[in-house]
Amino acid sequence: xxxxxxxxxxxxxxxxxxxxxxxxxxxxxxxxxxxxxxxxxxxxxxxxxxxxxxxxxxxxxxxxxxxxxxxxxxxxxxxxxxx
Amino acid sequence: xxxxxxxxxxxxxxxxxxxxxxxxxxxxxxxxxxxxxxxxxxxxxxxxxxxxxxxxxxxxxxxxxxxxxxxxxxxxxxxxxxxxxxxxxxxxxxxxxxxxxxxxxxxxxxxxxxxxxxxxxxxxxxxxxxxx
Numbered sequence: 001x002x003x004x005x006x007x008x009x010x011x012x013x014x015x016x017x018x019x020x021x022x023x024x025x026x027x028x029x030x031x032x033x034x035x036x037x038x039x040x041x042x043x044x045x046x047x048x049x050x051x052x053x054x055x056x057x058x059x060x061x062x063x064x065x066x067x068x069x070x071x072x073x074x075x076x077x078x079x080x081x082x083x
Numbered sequence: 084x085x086x087x088x089x090x091x092x093x094x095x096x097x098x099x100x101x102x103x104x105x106x107x108x109x110x111x112x113x114x115x116x117x118x119x120x121x122x123x124x125x126x127x128x129x130x131x132x133x134x135x136x137x138x139x140x141x142x143x144x145x146x147x148x149x150x151x152x153x154x155x156x157x158x159x160x161x162x163x164x165x166x167x168x169x170x171x172x173x174x175x176x177x178x179x180x181x182x183x184x185x186x187x188x189x190x191x192x193x194x195x196x197x198x199x200x201x202x203x204x205x206x207x208x209x210x211x212x213x214x215x
Contacts, residue, residue, distance in 0.1 A: 022136075025165040026092060029187040033098040036190065040105065065187060 031061040084201060085109045087128035089119035091137050102190055116145035123155045130201055135164040143178040150179030159200035
């Protein structure tokens, strides 16, 4: 992951409403959680043909989370995901 | 094992309760902090998953209330929050939470914390498939 220059990161953080990162993590939780739930269910039901697409959704969600964690937070808390 | 999930977001409730039920946990649900405190007392769950940003009373206040009450103080509480800042972890532990995890939930990590607090008593895999 390419990190943003410090001055740009600082400027962006000052532009963001304090609740925005929290608000972004909520729909991201839904994307990741439901994609993982569906992968489990498709595997059990034998619908292997859907799994690669669901894995793409999950991977994209993890990439977005990684970008948010790396660039727009004060550092991951203990227990925060390491993707 | 009976888990009380205190969460105001409908999709988070649906998603996490389904995933826990698939692993054999019985999940009961409260949608705000006040209801969570009431259900902890009436239902005596084995563990509580507590969102922190809740209506009526928030997760910190609800946890302080539970940890001050003799009938609920022994119930392990895991704080769940979308605020991934180190201060949020400290704030949750100061309120009396036994552990802390962040959203988006990484289920294997959360299950590890739950099982550690439940004394290694894993849920029985009932093989139950949740409805649509």
